[in-house]
Amino acid sequence: MRNEIVTYARSLFERGFVVGSAGNISVKLEDGSFLATPTGSSFGNLAEKDISHFDQNGVLLDGKEPTKEIFLHLACYEVHPTIQAVVHLHSTYSTLLSSLEGLDDGMPIKSFTPYFLMKIGGVGVLPYRKPGNRRLADDVREKRDYSTLLMANHGLIVCRVSLKEAVEAAEEFEETAKLWYLGQRLPIRYLNEEEIQELRSR
Numbered sequence: 040m041r042n043e044i045v046t047y048a049r050s051l052f053e054r055g056f057v058v059g060s061a062g063n064i065s066v067k068l069e070d071g072s073f074l075a076t077p078t079g080s081s082f083g084n085l086a087e088k089d090i091s092h093f094d095q096n097g098v099l100l101d102g103k104e105p106t107k108e109i110f111l112h113l114a115c116y117e118v119h120p121t122i123q124a125v126v127h128l129h130s131t132y133s134t135l136l137s138s139l140e141g142l143d144d145g146m147p148i149k150s151f152t153p154y155f156l157m158k159i160g161g162v163g164v165l166p167y168r169k170p171g172n173r174r175l176a177d178d179v180r181e182k183r184d185y186s187t188l189l190m191a192n193h194g195l196i197v198c199r200v201s202l203k204e205a206v207e208a209a210e211e212f213e214e215t216a217k218l219w220y221l222g223q224r225l226p227i228r229y230l231n232e233e234e235i236q237e238l239r240s241r
Contacts, residue, residue, distance in 0.1 A: 040066055040068065040074055040202075041074060041087040041090045042087055043066075043202055044064055044066060044074060044076065044085070044090055044202065045085045045086070045087055045090070047064065047202060047203075047206050048064055048076060048082035048083075048085050049082060049083060049085065050206075051082055051128070051206065051209075052081065052082035052083035053083065055131075056128055056130045056209070056210065056213060057082045057128055057129065057130065058129075059081065060079050060080060060081050061128075061129040061194075062076075062082060062126075062127055062128045062129055062130075062194070063075060063076045063106035063108055063109075063112070063127050064076050064082075064124070064125070064126050064127070064202070064205075065105075065106075065109070065112040065124065065125045066123060066124050066202055067116055067122070067123045067124070071094075071095060072092060072093065072094050072095070072100060073091075073092070073093055073094070073095070073105075073112070073113075073116075074090050074091065074092055075090070075091045075093070075105040075106055075109060075112065076090065076091070076105075076106055077089050077090065077091050077102065077103035077104060077105060077106065078103070078104050078105060078106050078107050080103070080106075088102065089102055089103045090102050090103075091103055091104060091105035091106075091109075093105055093109070095113070095116075097109055097110070097113060107171055108127065108170070108171070108175075110173050110175070110176045111125075111127065111175055111176060111179060111196065112125045112127070113176070114175075114176035114177075114179040114180055115179055115196065115198045117180070118179060118180055118183035119183070119186055119198050121200060122186065122198045122199055122200055123199075123200055123201055123202070124198070124199055124200075124201055124202040124204070124205040125196065125197070125198050125205065126195075126196070126197045126199075126202075126205040126206055126208075126209045127194060127195065127196045127197075128194055128195050128197075128209055128213070129193070129194040129195075130194065130195060130209070130213040130216075131213070131217075132213055132216035132217040132219070132220055133189070133194060133195040133209075133212055133213050133216045134192075134193065134194045134195070135216065135220065136148070136189065136216045136219070136220075137164075137189040137190060137191055137192060137193060137194060137195065138191070138192045142164045142189065142191070143164060144161070144162070144163050144164055144182070144185065145161055145162065146161065146162065147162050147164070147189060148215060148216065148219045149229050150229060150230040150235055151218075151219075151222075151227050151228070151229045151230060152215060152218070152230075153230070153234075153238050154211055154215070155211065155212070155215045156230075156235065156238040156239065157238060158207065158208050158211040158212075159187050159208060159211060159212055159215075160186075160187070160239075161184070161185055161187070162185060162187045162188065162189055163182030163184065163185030163187070163188045163189070164182075164188070164189050164191065165178040165179070165182065165188055165189065165190045165191060165193075166178060166191055167190075167191035167192050167193070168190075168193075170193065175190070179196075186198040186199065187208065187212065195209060195212055195213070197209045197212065
C-alpha cells in the first residue's frame with residue numbers, strides 16, 4: 040500500500056494536480072491503522088520509508104510525522120465507516136471553485152457532463168477556517184451526508200472505498216472545474232432534469 044500511495048502521489052504531482060508540499064493522502068489498513076503522506080512532503084519525491092503509519096488516535100507507529108491535517112482525515116473515516124482512502128488536494132480549478140461566494144451544499148457546478156454526477160454526486164461545502172484549525176473536523180462531521188467536500192478558499196476532500204477511486208474522483212472534479220471555468224462565456228448545453236435523474240438512478 041505504501042508503494043501505491045507513492046505511485047499515485049507522484050502521478051498527481053507530475054500532472055500538475057498539486058504543487059510544492061500542498062495536499063495529502065491517507066489510507067485505512069485492515070487492522071484499523073492508517074498510512075498517510077508526511078507533513079511538509081512533496082507528492083513528487085515521496086519515499087515509501089517516509090510514509091506515516093499511525094493509529095486511530097493519531098499516534099505515530101512508524102515513518103515520519105503525518106500531515107498536520109490528519110485530524111481532517113480521521114474525521115472523514117469516523118463519519119464514513121466504509122471508506123478506505125481520503126485525498127485532499129489544492130488543485131487549481133477546484134480551489135478556485137471553492138473560493139466563490141455563495142456556494143451551497145449540493146451541486147457547485149450546474150451539470151453539463153454525466154461524469155461529474157457519476158463519479159462525484161453531491162458536494163458538501165465547509166466554511167472557511169485557517170489551515171490547521173481543528174474545528175474543520177467538526178465541520179466534516181456536520182457534512183456527513185457528503186463524501187466529497189469543498190473547503191472554502193482552500194481545496195477539495197474526496198473520501199472513497201479505495202485509493203484508486205478517491206484519486207479518480209479528485210481528478211474528475213478538477214477536470215470538470217477546469218471545463219466550467221473555460222466555458223464561462225460559451226453557450227453550454229446543460230443537462231436537463233430528466234437526464235440528471237437518469238444518471239442518478241443508474
